[in-house]
Ligand SMILES: NC(=O)C1=CN([C@@H]2O[C@H](COP(=O)(O)OP(=O)(O)OC[C@H]3O[C@@H](n4cnc5c(N)ncnc54)[C@H](O)[C@@H]3O)[C@@H](O)[C@H]2O)C=CC1
Ligand SMILES: CC(=O)[C@](C)(O)C(=O)O
C-alpha cells in the first residue's frame with residue numbers, strides 16, 4: 001500500500017534558515033519559487049545570463065543570480081531546468097559549489113536514474129515531482145488547493161532528507177492533495193510511460209486520428225474539431241472530478257453503450273502490446289539513450305515532428321474557432 005503524506009505529516013520548520021535555490025524559472029520553476037516564497041521560504045533563482053526567464057523572475061520580485069552564485073547561497077538546490085541540460089549544468093556550475101549537507105532536489109528522476117548525474121556522497125538527494133503542469137502547481141496553490149506529487153529520497157546524508165523534502169512539498173502545496181513516497185526509478189519510468197502513451201503522445205494521436213477520419217469522410221473540419229478535441233476537456237473534467245463512472249453517468253445511454261462496446265476496438269490488444277514494448281524501452285534505458293543521442297545530434301527528429309504538429313489542420317481550425325471563445329486564451 002502506498003505511503004501518502006498530507007499537510008499534517010510535513011513540518012515547514014525543516015526549511016527554516018535554509019536558502020532554496022531554484023535553478024530555472026519556467027513551467028515548474030516559477031510555480032515552485034512563488035509558492036515557496038508565499039510559504040515563507042527564502043528563495044533565490046539561478047539562471048544563465050540572457051535567459052528570457054530572468055526578467056520574468058525579477059518582475060515577480062525574485063532574487064535572481066547566475067547559477068553558480070545561486071548554488072553557493074543555496075542549501076537546497078532544486079533542478080528545474082530542462083532535463084537534457086541538467087548534466088552539463090551540474091558538471092560545469094553546480095558540482096564544485098556543493099557543500100557538505102546540501103540537498104540536490106529534482107522534479108523528475110531522469111538524470112539520477114539513468115546516471116547522467118552522479119552526486120557526491122556528502123549531500124542529500126531527493127525528488128519532489130508534481131503530477132501536474134507547472135502553471136497549475138501555482139494556480140491551485142493560490143486557490144488554496146494543491147496538486148499531488150511523488151517524493152523520493154535517493155541519498156540521505158543528513159538523516160533529515162525525507163523531512164526536508166516533505167517540508168518542500170508542503171511549501172509548494174502538494175501535501176494538500178497528497179504526496180506519494182516512491183523511488184527515482186518508479187517516478188522516472190511511470191512519468192515517461194504516462195507522458196508517452198497517454199497524457200501527451202497517446203491522447204494527441206487519438207485526437208488527430210478521430211479528427212482526420214471524420215474530415216476524410218467528408219464532415220466539416222469545424223464539426224470534427226468540436227467533437228474530437230474541444231469536448232474532450234469536458235469529458236475528462238468529469239473523469240477527473242469523479243472517476244470513470246461520473247463521466248459514464250453524465251453521458252447519454254447511447255454514448256454509454258457505444259463507448260463501452262467500441263472503445264475496446266480502439267485500445268485493443270495490439271495497442272496494449274505496443275504499450276508494453278514502450279515500457280520496456282523505458283525500463284531498459286533504450287528511450288533514454290535515444291533521447292540523449294537526439295539532443296547530441298541537434299534534435300532533428302524532435303524538430304521535424306514538432307513542425308508537423310504545428311502545421312496540422314486541427315491547429316488551424318482550432319485557432320479560428322477558439323478566437324470566437326476569448327475566455328479560453
Ligand atoms: N513541465 C512540467 O509541467 C513538468 C516538468 N517537470 C520537470 O521539471 C523540470 C523543469 O522542467 P520545466 O519546468 O518544464 O522546464 P521549462 O523548459 O519550462 O523551463 C526551463 C527553465 O530553465 C531555464 N534554463 C534553460 N537552460 C538553462 C541553463 N543552461 N542554465 C540555467 N537555466 C536554464 C530556462 O530559462 C527556463 O527558465 C524538468 O526536470 C521536468 O522534467 C516535472 C513535472 C512536470
Ligand atoms: C506535466 C508532466 O507531468 C509531464 C508531462 O510529465 C512533463 O511535462 O514532463
Ligand SMILES: [Mg+2]
Pocket residue numbers: 130131132191195
Ligand atoms: Mg509528469
Ligand SMILES: [Mg+2]
Pocket residue numbers: 108191192195
Ligand atoms: Mg514528465
